[in-house]
Ligand SMILES: Nc1ncnc2c1ncn2[C@@H]1O[C@H](COP(=O)(O)OP(=O)(O)OP(=O)(O)O)[C@@H](O)[C@H]1O
């Protein structure tokens with residue numbers, strides 16, 4: 001798998017005023033990498049992820065997956081939204097089955113796969129529950145299972161834990177790392193939490209605002225599982241924070 | 249055990265749950281007033297006694313004035329309604345989906361719809377008689393017109409209420425245009441469409457009775473009521489009206505039952 005962004009620029013026109021949200025974003029994402037995209041609110045993180053997912057068209061520049069240019073949503077790239085993306089009329093297992101149904105696999109195989117991923121996120125008991133019966137954290141687990149079930153090579157995650165409380169959030173971060181290590185997916189993870197990025201990422205892409213540019217790319221080499229209070233983590237946290245503060 | 253005063257107060261402040269008997273209070277009162285009024289008036293051409301209406305209702309399969317029974321006429325009306333309702337649904341749902349999904353389709357149809365919507369179905373009666381003559385087709389035309397607008401407007405509403413995130417999630421999971429329509433838009437809009445069907449059916453049911461009162465009709469519950477009027481049989485008129493109410497209520501309950509079983513997710517979703 002290879003994912004390459006080349007000179008991505010995005011402009012919106014709002015009431016006749018042109019607004020450059022992203023400017024000249026070039027990035028080479030490595031196979032099986034856990035990449036965090038970090039930046040202040042409004043710097044264009046969501047927009048960037050949506051462009052990669054093929055949900056939005058860049059004003060200029062290209063996204064390539066396995067050398068092929070992305071021109072619309074492809075099964076290679078799965079998106080996990082911040083909230084409210086589960087289908088409320090479907091049970092948990094039916095939500096996970098959605099992508100498999102679209103692919104037209106034989107029914108028995110669909111069910112096997114869905115159960116496998118339900119198990120991966122530890123929600124086997126909740127197969128028949130509806131999303132409204134689940135907590136926020138459980139719903140995001142289902143969203144992860146549903147996305148992985150279609151076997152994409154890249155997971156695009158837009159602040160998936162942003163709406164959760166700190167404890168649930170920490171737990172889901174750990175679980176996500178385990179899933180990542182088991183399934184060997186490439187993950188692009190958008191967040192505005194420095195702690196989250198330092199805990200999860202192999203590399204942190206720090207974006208600046210107005211226009212959104214790549215400010216710096218920081219390697220995090222600390223061994224996993226990481227201690228959130230370790231020395232290296234603290235150093236990187238300080239570095240990232242100072243980068244962001246310089247902006248103001 | 250000692251209940252702390254605060255707790256106690258709260259207990260009292262809690263709204264009292266209404267007894268189911270309360271639901272019966274007003275109907276019973278109305279029946280009593282009816283019976284007293286009927287006795288005082290003593291004129292069965294204005295207000296018959298409850299008993300004479302009841303004796304007709306208790307023999308729903310008996311022929312009335314050579315015009316068929318309550319049941320046979322009720323079924324004829326129901327059949328007409330179903331045909332009209334079916335036609336309305338068949339046009340309104342696809343059109344509503346088109347208008348809800350596509351702005352161009354919406355812009356194209358909206359002016360015409362806004363223009364025709366305020367015209368009550370019954371205002372179409374003369375025109376429909378001129379076009380279709382007296383008979384099933386003119387009645388079905390009126391009924392379908394009556395059901396059309398609530399179904400259409402609710403379908404548009406339902407389709408527009410489908411969350412963009414659901415559609416985007418579906419696309420990234422590999423759904424085709426058709427897959428999005430069948431697996432996201434339709435189920436997502438289904439509760440609202442169902443409400444439209446329920447309201448639409450109610451209006452169709454009102455239209456059939458009125459349409460059957462048109463001159464030249466010779467069957468249906470509306471016809472039965474009209475004939476009874478001509479023969480001065482007020483107890484049949486009232487019995488007929490009660491049957492109309494019962495059938496309407498029955499179908500409405502059926503709609504609500506399905507709504508509760510299938511579409512409760514919309515209320516519960518957070
Ligand atoms: N469809 C659009 N039309 C016009 N402007 C838009 C559109 N989408 C996004 N923007 C603008 O682009 C900028 C970046 O938005 P984006 O949602 O990508 O930010 P973000 O980094 O994800 O912010 P947050 O951390 O708050 O989620 C914002 O100023 C926003 O107003």
Ligand SMILES: [Mg+2]
Nearest residue numbers: 045046047158
């Ligand atoms: Mg965002």
